[in-house]
Amino acid sequence: MDPKELRELSISELRDKHKEYKEELFNLRFQNAIGQLSNSGRIREVKKTIARILTIITEKEAGMERAEARR
Known part of the structure; x- marks a missing residue:
């Protein structure tokens, strides 16, 4: 995802996506370990997507805290 x-x-949707990508990463690593992974670059893509999701979650939570502090 972009x-x-x-x-x-x-x-909550981001947390669900995070869970999905973590499961995909586990499966990709498993496939890589047993030699069945055809596109090893996908591991890198999934790791970056997970990092993006976590960053956006952190930003949104920080934004919510700032909004509550302003009240």
């Missing part, structure tokens, strides 16, 4: 699409999701 970062623009991720930013449109809610925090």
Whole structure:
């Protein structure tokens, strides 16, 4: 997913996506270990996507805290 699409999701949806990508990463690593992975670059893509998701979650949570502090 591209970062623009991720930013449109809610925090709960982002957490669900995070879980999905973690499972995919596990499966990719397993396939790589037994020699069945045809596209090893996918591991890198999934790791970057996970990092993007976590960054966006952190940004949204920090933004919510700032908004509450302003009240």
